[in-house]
Amino acid sequence: MRGVLRVFSPSAPEAPLFLCSATPSDLFSPYPFSLAKMNEQSYSYEALKDQKKFYDSRFQAGYMQDFSGLFESCRFYAMQDILKQIKSSGFNPATILDYGCGEGRYIKLLKNFFSTSALHGCDISDEALTIAKNIYSSAQYTPMTDETVNLPDSSFDLIVSIEVLEHVGDVAKSIKEIGRLLKPQGMTILSTPCANKFSFEWWQNRLTGGLQPSFDGYGRFKTDEPGHLRRLNDRHLKSLCSDVGIDIYKIYHRAHLFETLAPKGRLFKRIPQACISFGMLDWYLFKNLPNGSTMIALGKKM
16 A cells, blocks of 8 residues: 655745655665654755756766766776676667766767767756767767656667666656667666665664655665665666566676775775775675665666
């Protein structure tokens, strides 16, 4: 049985920000719910109220410009492995969309693997798309309105969405849009933080009261950055995709332990490659184990 969760702004508790459906299991396990907990949440209400303004401001300030950090570097190498695997299977997409492309950081990597493919990117931030057009002019770019893209149905053979689903206002609507834009038998690669139990990051939050509710019932970690509105687990993602005809046939996981523990400050600046190699141990050793704090899912439109 599904209920309605009414979410209030701490600054104006009498005025609900959202109404959303959520099952009791989503709300209470493993994220204990209370109004006090809601008021403690560390995500930004600006990211909920006006995403375009929020992310235009971020990109103007240099948000996600490159792969210089440890987490971004490890994700880049994992995505490189995934694309290599897909290409070696004989899959050669004629059209590719990077859904939520930001400044287009992954356009070059996609072009390296699929040099003859027509590349497209879309994002809610006009600022991000302006930067992407200047740096990666080989792709076409389309602005998004909330979660939707003004492009025809069944436009793409491959859609990638890398660390986007945790940011969008309506994750079900985003997945539905990806399903709409994907051709029958087309593939999707979805990367997002993972709420599965027993990663090192999950334990950090579990032991410190950091498993928080979210406005849509999925929950989040208090250690997540303010733009992260939710964390999905494997079951959530499979269900959302199944509802729009996408079969998630494989989920890899990252950041079980080593990536979280790897140095990210002064030592990382001194010996970045050694720190990245240490962080990548999760991917090389444990990617088939579910207790990672981020996931990369492979799906196919049925």
